[in-house]
Amino acid sequence: MAATSLLEVGIMLAAIAIGGSVASRLGQSVIPFYVVTGILVGPEALGRLTALHVSSGEFVEVLAELGIVFLLFFLGLEFSLDRLLANRQRITAAGTVDLLINFPVGVLIGLALGWSLTEAMFLGGIVYISSSAVITKSLIDLGWIANDESDPMLGTLVFEDLAIAVYLTLMSAVVLDSGDLADVLTDLVVAMGFLLALLAVAHYGTSLVERLVAAETQELRLLRSAAVTVLAGGIALELGVSEAVAAFFVGMAVGSTSDSDAVEHLLMPIRDLFAAVFFFWIGLETDPAALVATAGLLALLVALTTPTKLVSGYLGGRSYDLDARRSFRVGAGMVTRGEFSLVIATLAAAGGTEVLRDTIPSVTVGYVLVMSVLGTTLMQYSDAVWDRLPAP
């Protein structure tokens, strides 16, 4: 694999910056735009016209991995077990409905296509998980954050966060191991052990974590917290555990220390940079031809999994005692899929079968592009849509 030149990195950053600017000019989420930017300046589009394009080298891939790690680190940082427990009845009700309606639909679609259970499970995860980043931003932009519908939406997202951590643990044990069932089980035990240890540190070792990240200067605090996060992710990957989940738990651990706010402030620009590269890299890895080839499957997914989120969100809103209109808004808001579907697809791509390597990543890119635009638009016009629905 060719080394990545500084010029390529420059082109990459410029392209991402332009993509982001276009997105904000259009009032859309940046995520699909970063992905499309990646497709456009990658080897399959710009690369066919000119030698000057960004090729998917190891360097960009490592940056993208850092993006995953920091995305999940922030998810953990914001995630509060106490909050989940304090509000557990409502969050569990809304979250369980969300899981039980959306996840099986994806699995069933996969099985109906004749895929293996593992492949179908990946599809289940991809259509299940809503986009925290995009939905939260839309909530703020639309001013819904001050309304009652923000509670079930954010509550469900918290539930999904925990579900995705468990899910990634299971799936990475399955994928990162090509051996027989016994090997998978051993790996699962190692993975669970490692994660339980991290969880124990997160919960009981607050003072230890505090000592690890606390430092006199901003510079040292930044370096230490970044080091702890990336190291934990790296070790996890070596052990056959999802680096994303490890980062999630490190985030949780740091989130319970008194340095939480300072670390969040320091690492936010780093997350924004690497996460943008991650979405860009997804585009870079995507062959537009493969995207076209999966158009049929994409249409099927969009047609089937938009209504499921509308229904599960509606029921979730109802379980928070919201009226019908507001509950519909919750459903409309949850339609958006984004960063975590892409993280799952990235994990799938490490698998051995053709479906895991090619079909799932391609269809997920298309799916996230469609769902993030469709979801934000649906949210904007949810009241108009609701008015047109036949009265129940």
Added chain:
Amino acid sequence: MAVYESDLPGVGKKFEIDLNDESQLVVVIHNTGKRELFLRPEPNADSEKLFELSDKLARQVGTIMEGAYFQPIQTDTIETVISEDSLIEWVKLTDDSPVAGRTLRDARIRQETGASIIAVQRGDETITNPAPDTELRPDDTLVAVGSREEHDELQAYVTG
């Protein structure tokens, strides 16, 4: 009055404050420090965004509303409070002011009103600690120090 506090995971905190009528004031404090204020006219209505403030500005406005930022004084002129009963005020002379055209000594301002003239502003120039033979002209602004009553006397005396 009831205040409801709730967490907004990934965003910050939300406070809902019952106002005297049916309406609610909703304050969203973002993790970034930004504050957004919303008004919800009635319990089932949508929140209408009023405005947003930066962290620093929100703190200043907060202390003003608390009454701690400064003590408001009922006044319709510019004044600066030095201590409880002495303040600095500005008074502008007009063409028909009885002191216009006289020197500071002849005008007998301190003897008549009790207020002391500490400076005279004339156009862009400021004469600080004016001498007794400084001539007062129309359009001069006198800067005086004294009690509130003395300032009232001064105002009446120089405007005639």
